[in-house]
Amino acid sequence: MxxxxxxxxxxxxxxxxxxxxxxxxxxxxxxxxxxxxxxxxxxxxxxxxxxxLTSEGVKNWKRVLDTQQQDLGLVRQQAQNQLDALMLRLAELQGRMTRLDALGERLTSKAKLDDGEFDFSEAPALGGPQEFAEAEAAYSKVSLIDAIDQLADQIDNREKQLDLLDNLISNRTLHDDSFLAGLPIRKGWLSSRYGRRTDPFTGKAAWHNGVDFAGKRGSEIISVAAGVVVWSGTRSGFGLLVEVNHGNGYLTRYAHNEENLVKVGDIVARGQVIATMGSSGRSTGPHVHFEVLKNGKPQDPSRYIYRASN
Known part of the structure; x- marks a missing residue:
């Protein structure tokens, strides 16, 4: 075979x-x-x-199934707790991001940046060349919680930086506003300078502690810097007078007004109208008598009128 x-x-x-x-x-x-x-x-x-098929075998299988169900319930509860914590963390980060956006918008406005230069309503532009897989493998993967914590640290750092920038801009703005510069009128002309002159009433030599700007009655008188009104009323020789304290020892006077538009305690801004031009007090016609004092001593106003603004 x-x-x-x-x-x-x-x-x-x-x-x-x-x-x-x-x-x-x-x-x-x-x-x-x-x-x-x-x-x-x-x-x-x-x-x-x-x-x-024995009763003992069925009991063993039931115990195994009960244990597995308990373990599954515990895992589900732990997952839900972690999810709730992540949602709360996410809500906190969203609130902080909203605050940062609002702060960024305010800083953009205060810094007088060009429209569109910093648009906080748009996502930041990103880019870069594509990296090779070997370069990506050099970085270890992080968990979702670690990524959220890193984002929170970055937001905290940005908040501190923006708060510091906000303080710097605010201080600069306050300094710029309190910087004495410019004319106390919108319309008018210089009618009398600071220093020695002939008194218009006696004809004798006299000393003039300010400068006079003549103009049309009712013309606007403006504050040359930000400050606080410390006097608003009548004073002998000055007629209706407004005094503004600008800090750092500086005070300005605006006299012979027809009407004062501010009262003591008012905070005024640079360029704000504080009175109208008149001829109250010892005056020969509508004008404003403008004085600058530093630590109580009269200064030549022309040094501040014609210097460049910050």
Whole structure:
């Protein structure tokens, strides 16, 4: 008897010759091995099935399922707690971002930046060349919580920087507003300078502590710098008078007014109208007598009138 064995790809074959006796023995051995394996499999399934179908086996499975359900509930609760914490953290960061946007808008306005130079309503522009995967692998991945904490630190740093910038701009604005410069009128002309002059009433030499600007009655008189009104009323020789304290020892006077438009305690800004031009007090016609005092001593107003504003 011949036995032909063919390879799986049918490329080669092998032929074996043998007598009928050896072939029968070979088949008997194969049959016995198959029966033995089947019996072992049946015994295992039967024993395991019998064990599973007992009341004790059912109880064990129920305990396992109860434990797994408890573990699942615990994991779900922990996940919900973490999600709630992340939502609260996110709400806090959103509130801080809103504050930063408002502060940035105010600083943009105070700094008088060009329209559109800093637009806090738009996302910042980003870009850069594409990096290779090897470069990305150099950075370790961070968790979502770590990323949120890093963002919070960055926002805190930006808040401190913007607060400092806000203080600097506010101080600069306050200094600029209190800087004495410019004319106390919008319309008019210089009619008398500071220093020695001929008194218009006696004709004798006299000293003039301010400068006079003549103009149309009722013309606007403006403050040359920001400050606080410390006098608003009549004073001998000055008629209706307004005095403004600008800090750092500086005080300005606006006299012979027709009407005072501010009262004591008012805070005035540079360029604000504080009175109208008149001829009250010792005066020969509509004008404003303008004085500058530093630490109580008269100064030549022309030094402040014609100097450049900050």
């Amino acid at each position: 011949k036995i032909i064995i063919v390879n799986q790809d049918h490329s080669r074959t092998r032929t074996y010759s043998g007598s009928g006796k050896w072939v029968g023995i070979l088949f008997c051995c194969a049959f016995m091995l198959s029966m033995a394996a089947g019996g072992a499999m049946y015994a295992w399934l039967t024993n395991d099935q019998e064990h599973m």
